[in-house]
Amino acid sequence: MTEYYIALRLPLDENLADFSALLWQQGVAHHIAEEGGSQILRVGDEEQVAVVAELYQKLRSGELHITRHSVAAPQSVQSRSLRQRPAVAVLLLLSILGALLPVLDSSFRAVSSLSFYPLDLGAGKIVADWPVGQWWRLLTPMFLHFGLLHIAFNGLWLWELGGMIEQRQGSVTLLAIVILIAAASNMAQAMMSVSLFGGMSGVIYGLLGYIIVWNRLRPAESLPLVKGVAVVMLVWLVVCMAGFTRLLGLGEIANTAHLSGLIMGVLLGIGASFLRRKSV
Known part of the structure; x- marks a missing residue:
């Protein structure tokens, strides 16, 4: 069975829709679920844990700006x-x-x-x-x-x-x-x-x-x-x-x-x- 790794643990009131779309655009397969009063974002590749954390920090620091219109559907789906x-x-x-x-x-x-x-x-x-x-x-x-x-x-x-x-x-x-x-x-x-x-x-x-x-x-x-x-x-x-x-x-x-x-x-x-x- 595929192993899953926790990449982020975030509050329930944080909207992750755009961030999730960005991850899919970057080819990062992931799964978000509510667990223990938090949102848990898991990935199937241990190496992608660092990638997810880096993208999220850039988003929070203002280095990365995303909107619903700028996050287009991945090409060659x-x-x-x-x-x-x-x-x-x-x-x-x-x-x-x-x-x-x-x-x-x-x-x-x-x-x-x-x-x-x-x-x-x-x-x-x-x-x-x-x-x-x-x-x-x-x-x-x-x-x-x-x-x-x-x-x-x-x-x-x-x-x-x-x-x-x-x-x-x-x-x-x-x-x-x-x-x-x-x-x-x-x-x-x-x-x-x-x-x-x-x-x-x-x-x-x-x-x-x-x-x-x-x-x-x-x-x-x-x-x-x-x-x-x-x-x-x-x-x-x-x-x-x-x-x-x-x-x-x-x-x-x-x-x-x-x-x-x-x-x-x-x-x-x-x-x-x-x-x-x-x-x-």
């Missing part, structure tokens, strides 16, 4: 965000390739090699016997997507939710979370029915569960989840589980993968919070 989210970028790329497979491979041979259960292409059915030694099938179904809406929905939330975790807690942490959630949700879905399923949705709900629990247990290091997002996504989960998606013409939804992914994410959030508390 998208490119810098992409550099800060390499794991998310790779997962998105693999998902896009997985979405193209059913279109480019009409024989479904490639899909069969990546699905949880292999396909008997000659008989046109799914083989219930899982191939021994082909452990990649625990994970690769998350890259298979069937339809534009499928990949668009999952890609958007992977960028948002996965990006939050990767930028604040690191690429290794994100990949570990994704791998564990994908394996758990895929196995749960496979145990419910022998079918062809795929998509990142189980992982998405797992990331959501992880963030909700982390923010609740570690408020001083909370991830920037927009209020209402969790409610909307959980309501959509209920809608899917109630079968309304079939009435809307959206087809069958792998609800077991969604629910099991959410549960796995919650458990990982609890575990990560406990480990973080032990290391502090």
Whole structure:
């Protein structure tokens, strides 16, 4: 897990909005939270503690003047965000390739090699016997997507939710979370029915569960989840589980993968919070 270092401890009545904007402009990733009757500004790099302190002292001494109009939004936000989210970028790329497979491979041979259960292409059915030694099938179904809406929905939330975790807690942490959630949700879905399923949705709900629990247990290091997002996504989960998606013409939804992914994410959030508390 990424370590956080206290750079400033300031009174609650001090407005840090402009100073925070300046830090982001300077490329200093940080987090401000109320703790113990003070505002605590933390950074993820120990070397940036001195940078933050120096900028703040210049601001207080009058050497540095900032206004809301002079602190412009950072240039090349998208490119810098992409550099800060390499794991998310790779997962998105693999998902896009997985979405193209059913279109480019009409024989479904490639899909069969990546699905949880292999396909008997000659008989046109799914083989219930899982191939021994082909452990990649625990994970690769998350890259298979069937339809534009499928990949668009999952890609958007992977960028948002996965990006939050990767930028604040690191690429290794994100990949570990994704791998564990994908394996758990895929196995749960496979145990419910022998079918062809795929998509990142189980992982998405797992990331959501992880963030909700982390923010609740570690408020001083909370991830920037927009209020209402969790409610909307959980309501959509209920809608899917109630079968309304079939009435809307959206087809069958792998609800077991969604629910099991959410549960796995919650458990990982609890575990990560406990480990973080032990290391502090």
